[in-house]
Amino acid sequence: xxxxxxIDIGGTGIKGARLRVATGALLSERIKYPTPPGGHPGDVxxxxxxxxxxxxxxxxELVGVCFPAVVRHGVTMSAANVSxxxxxxxxERLFADSLDREVHFVNDADxxxxxxxxxxxxxxxxxxxxxxxxxxxxxTALISDGVLVPNAELGHLELDGADAEHRASNAAxxxxxxxxxxxxxxxxxxxxxxxxxxxxxxxxxxxxxSTQHAEFFHHISVxxxxxxxxxFNNAGIVGSALLATxxx
Ligand code: BGC
Numbered sequence: 708x709x710x711x712x713x714i715d716i717g718g719t720g721i722k723g724a725r726l727r728v729a730t731g732a733l734l735s736e737r738i739k740y741p742t743p744p745g746g747h748p749g750d751v752x753x754x755x756x757x758x759x760x761x762x763x764x765x766x767x768e769l770v771g772v773c774f775p776a777v778v779r780h781g782v783t784m785s786a787a788n789v790s791x792x793x794x795x796x797x798x799e800r801l802f803a804d805s806l807d808r809e810v811h812f813v814n815d816a817d818x819x820x821x822x823x824x825x826x827x828x829x830x831x832x833x834x835x836x837x838x839x840x841x842x843x844x845x846x847t848a849l850i851s852d853g854v855l856v857p858n859a860e861l862g863h864l865e866l867d868g869a870d871a872e873h874r875a876s877n878a879a880x881x882x883x884x885x886x887x888x889x890x891x892x893x894x895x896x897x898x899x900x901x902x903x904x905x906x907x908x909x910x911x912x913x914x915x916x917s918t919q920h921a922e923f924f925h926h927i928s929v930x931x932x933x934x935x936x937x938x939f940n941n942a943g944i945v946g947s948a949l950l951a952t953x954x955x
Contacts, residue, residue, distance in 0.1 A: 710734055711769040711952050712762060714755055715815065715943030718742060718775065718788025718843055721751065723758045724944050725768075728952045731826045731938065731945040735762050746789030748796055752805055759806065766808040771951030773818035773943045774798070775844065777858045781812050787844050811951035814858055816840050818946030819936070820848020821855050823911050825949060827937035834908035837861070837901055838936070841914040845872040845897075849905075855950075866897050877916040887919075891926020898929045911936055 714723040721742055725735040738758050743750035759770070774793075777784040781799025786792075799812040820838030823829045829836040833852060837859075840846040845862030848855060862872040873879060875893040885893075898910060910929075912920065913936030920935040927933060938945055 709952060711771060711948040712759070712764055713818075713944035713946070713948035713951075714758065714770065714772045715818070715947065716742070716751060716755075716772060716774045716789070717815070718746060721754050721758065722940070722944055723755070723762065724941075725762055725764070726945060726948050728948055731822065731941070731949075733941070737941070737944070738762065742789070746786075746793075748790065748792050748798065748801065751789070752802060755802065756806060764808075766806075768808060769948075769951050769955055770802075770806070770808060770810045771818070771947030771949070772802065772810060772812050773815040773947040774812055775815045775846070777860060778812045778814050779858065783812065809951075809955065811947070811954050813947060813950050814846070814848075815943050816846025816859075816862075817848045817855055817857050818950060819846070819913050819938070819942035820850055820911070820946070821950055822938050822942045822946030823913065823936055824850040824853055824855070826945065827942065828911045828934040829909060832909050835905060836909045836911060837905060837907045838911040838913060839898075839901075840936075841875075841877045841912060841916050843876060843878045845876050846914075861901060864897075864900060866893070866900065871897050877914055880916075887923040888926050891923050891928075894923070894927045895929060898927055898931070898933070902929050902931050907931055909934065913939075913942055915940070
């Protein structure tokens with residue numbers, strides 16, 4: 708039985724658990740800490756260290772971490788809702804050295820999307836799946852016949868003259884007090900644009916608001932089938948651990 712630890716770093720919270728990689732089943736409780744104010748790398752690292760202590764993790768245990776940024780070869784290249792100190796930081800090496808174990812860093816939407824493709828709503832789907840997480844920002848993952856094409860960053864496409872995530876994320880809906888119908892009109896333009904560019908076989912929508920899919924999916928009018936994510940809050944944790952195991 709292969710077990711690994713998955714950790715999901717976000718702008719407001721850091722979640723982690725030990726899980727069975729083949730099934731995504733949690734083998735520990737799911738621990739959540741608030742993200743330290745400012746989201747500085749050193750503070751986040753200490754928070755992750757506490758989490759590993761809580762999980763009684765030893766240094767031979769594999770750790771996968773997902774993070775709201777472009778991650779190239781273990782270097783965090785951007786930073787959404789966390790400190791700009793992460794930009795250009797060799798985060799994977801820093802965490803591995805400091806925590807004295809093997810650590811793999813990936814983008815948060817890639818982790819969630821990969822988990823959906825292996826164990827969730829996009830399991831066994833042939834062709835191109837685009838997983839879109841609607842939260843504070845918009846995260847996207849491209850999965851082609853089960854292969855992840857990392858760092859897609861399609862939340863930053865232009866929509867109505869602005870960055871799409873500023874117009875169509877769940878945070879934008881809340882900020883502007885949009886009804887689900889009004890939000891659905893923006894999402895129709897956003898998903899329509901993705902459809903025009905990529906001709907996907909399936910969209911999977913994740914992020915906390917996806918639990919309310921019955922309220923807004925029918926307002927998104929595109930030809931591509933749309934499914935809600937199945938792993939909800941655990942998608943990032945599960946995908947991080949899965950990808951860490953595959954890249955081990
Ligand atoms: C970031 C992405 C991230 C997404 C969801 C965007 O602002 O650019 O890297 O996946 O937010 O957190």
